[in-house]
Amino acid sequence: DVKVTQSSRYLVKRTGEKVFLECVQDMDHENMFWYRQDPGLGLRLIYFSYDVKMKEKGDIPEGYSVSREKKERFSLILESASTNQTSMYLCASTRRDTDTQYFGPGTRLTVL
Amino acid sequence: GENVEQHPSTLSVQEGDSAVIKCTYSDSASNYFPWYKQELGKRPQLIIDIRSNVGEKKDQRIAVTLNKTAKHFSLHITETQPEDSAVYFCAALASGGGADGLTFGKGTHLIIQP
Numbered sequence: 001d002v003k004v005t006q007s008s009r010y011l012v013k014r015t016g017e018k019v020f021l022e023c024v025q026d027m028d029h030e031n032m033f034w035y036r037q038d039p040g041l042g043l044r045l046i047y048f049s050y051d052v053k054m055k056e057k058g059d060i061p062e063g064y065s066v067s068r069e070k071k072e073r074f075s076l077i078l079e080s081a082s083t084n085q086t087s088m089y090l091c092a093s094t095r096r097d098t099d100t101q102y103f104g105p106g107t108r109l110t111v112l
Numbered sequence: 113g114e115n116v117e118q119h120p121s122t123l124s125v126q127e128g129d130s131a132v133i134k135c136t137y138s139d140s141a142s143n144y145f146p147w148y149k150q151e152l153g154k155r156p157q158l159i160i161d162i163r164s165n166v167g168e169k170k171d172q173r174i175a176v177t178l179n180k181t182a183k184h185f186s187l188h189i190t191e192t193q194p195e196d197s198a199v200y201f202c203a204a205l206a207s208g209g210g211a212d213g214l215t216f217g218k219g220t221h222l223i224i225q226p
Contacts, residue, residue: 043156099144101214
C-alpha cells in the first residue's frame with residue numbers, strides 16, 4: 001500500500017517566517033507534487049518534481065520554492081510566509097509510468 | 113494550459129437516488145481523467161479514472177463517461193448511501209508518463225439526505 005506522509009498536520013507561523021513543509025513517500029515513486037487546496041478553488045498545483053534535484057513550476061509557484069535532494073522526500077519552502085499563504089497543502093506522488101496520484105494527509109498552515 | 117470546469121458546486125440528493133457530477137476540459141491533448149473523493153478532514157482518494165480511448169467505465173455503483181468530442185466527462189453514482197457524502201473532484205491530465213500535475217475542478221459537495 002502506498003504511503004505518503006507529511007511532517008505536520010497543523011502548523012501556525014507568523015508573517016515573514018521561513019516555513020518548511022516536508023513530504024515523504026515510501027514507494028520509490030519518481031514523481032512528486034505539491035498542491036494547495038482552498039475552499040471553492042479546488043486543488044492547484046504549486047510545483048512538481050520528476051527526479052532528484054529536478055523541479056518544475058506548476059500553476060501558482062509565486063512565493064514558493066521546493067527542494068528534492070532525495071528521491072523519497074520533497075520539500076515545499078515558503079521563504080517569507082504571508083497571510084495569503086494560509087491554506088491546506090497536499091503532497092502527492094506517482095510512478096513514472098503511471099498517472100495515478102497518491103496524496104498525503106495534508107498540512108493545514110495558518111500564517112498570522 | 114488546461115482548464116477544468118466542474119458543476120454543480122453543491123448537490124443534494126435523497127438516499128437511494130442517483131447523483132451526476134459533470135466536468136468540462138479545454139485541452140484536447142488531455143487523455144487521463146480521474147475522480148477523487150475527499151471526506152471531511154481526510155486526503156483525496158482516487159475512486160475511478162478513465163482514459164481517452166474509452167467512453168465509459170464502471171465500478172459497482174460508480175461510473176464515469178467521457179465525450180472527447182465535446183470535451184466533457186461525468187461521474188455517476190447510483191443507489192446513493194450516506195457514506196457517499198463528501199467532496200468530489202474531477203481532474204484532467206495530458207499524460208506524458210505521469211510527470212505533470214493534474215488540473216482539478218473546484219469540487220462538488222455531495223450531500224446525501226436520509
